[in-house]
Amino acid sequence: MQLSEIGETGLLAELERRGLVLGIENDAAELAGGLVVTQDALVEGVHFRLDWTSWRDLGYKAAAVNLSDLAASGAQPEALLVTLAVPGATLLADVVQLYEGLSEPGVPIRGGDVASAPRATLSVTAVGRSKRVPGRSGARPGDALVVTGPLGGSAAGYLALAEAIATPLRDAHRRPPLRLREGQLLASTAHALMDLSDGLVSDAERIAARSGCKLVIELERVPIVDGVKEVAERVGRDVWDLVCGFGEDYELLAAVGDAPFPTIGWCEAGAGVELRLQGEHHEVSRWRHFGDA
């Protein structure tokens, strides 16, 4: 069986079933002493294109993506480790820009490595400490679902870059938000908490599966980044595909008793995720990992 047949989630589930990895589906590993560690890799041609992003923006995004996992754990970041693999012909000035972008969120880069590789690959580890990591398994019927900000900007920015549409949303794809403070606030009370990296539907499904309940989302309550509707119209896609099916929003999704952020739905008895629009069931298309590799 090939990975493209089972997808990213299927692979992780299989590795977990065999006892080869523990809790790999979580945003970050929680170790003794409140320590939280997360790691991600960005590969040229898969996660970024050097003709679409500056080196500085790439660095910023690589840091932000990992810090988002710490935010989803309610953690205060302490350090980044960065391993960069690039062709030997890469310019020093570009690499300096990359590290300036990585440094922008203000978390010190305390280690890592450099190596040569035919395509640029950037691996970032973020380390922080958290008083409480809600995880994904505690959502319960009656909880409100909240998000920390508007969605769809990254999808619209990606499409704008792909279709050469001029819009400031390109930056929404290149420079995701940092929700560290919101994460710490939510972590103190939330029953479940995660960051939206794979799209609202896919990520909500993870909470539903781990918590053993059903998540209902009313689409008209989901905040949308300004300009996303216009891009969806330009490319002839349902706006909800962009808002719920793309990912890389890096806002936080939480199941809470009391809602300190905009409520987009609720948890109830059952399984899976249901999207409703004006009271009717609504389907969205999703982007998939491994699907196009």
Place this chain on the structure above:
Amino acid sequence: MQLSEIGETGLLAELERRGLVLGIENDAAELAGGLVVTQDALVEGVHFRLDWTSWRDLGYKAAAVNLSDLAASGAQPEALLVTLAVPGATLLADVVQLYEGLSEPGVPIRGGDVASAPRATLSVTAVGRSKRVPGRSGARPGDALVVTGPLGGSAAGYLALAEAIATPLRDAHRRPPLRLREGQLLASTAHALMDLSDGLVSDAERIAARSGCKLVIELERVPIVDGVKEVAERVGRDVWDLVCGFGEDYELLAAVGDAPFPTIGWCEAGAGVELRLQGEHHEVSRWRHFGDA
């Protein structure tokens, strides 16, 4: 200026000079509470070839390389995080073998991610705790230099694979040693401690530069893996190139007051590294990162 002109060490020095990274030359980042974190990436075609290694050996090596950095910090490992990027056509059975290899040293895999990529890339973060991290800057005149085991096996194994020479040394390249216990023992008293990943000469130069002293190594005292001389003869290279200039030995090198392991030289006033063979100055050739990219 291109990275191939300044090399890995030059790039790291430049990033450090600009304040963009802190202590990136160390084997691992040392954080509050004795926490030690290290990260490395292995890229197909650069660090490994899938026709030379099994997926299981690749996993073992990826774990061992990072655990070696923890060993050089005197740390007890607590967890690994693994990010794997591979083509979608990769077989699930191969990925399972990879994770079995990663699990072999007995340190739980507690997180990470999977993604698609045109070439296999494996990023591993290792987290541990140490009572004392000697670092590289404390060697002083009068110290003895010790190594925890024989060198040259990885270089000979690499050449055996490249030149199709049948020898059990191929495994020395594919399955480096784990020196965690030796690292903890040395860390309690050593003035400087690191692992031999880039070759005895390059690595000793790092201790010399950071400590502000000269390291003298008597080659006839350096332990050599059985069979390395024969491979060197077969390929027409000086055996000391293999023992001192290749790297990936993953033994530990320490500057100590009392020597619990074989002594190969000493520290004295001055700078740099001098190799001596039968009392005469000896030069070796080195492999370089970025040099052939």
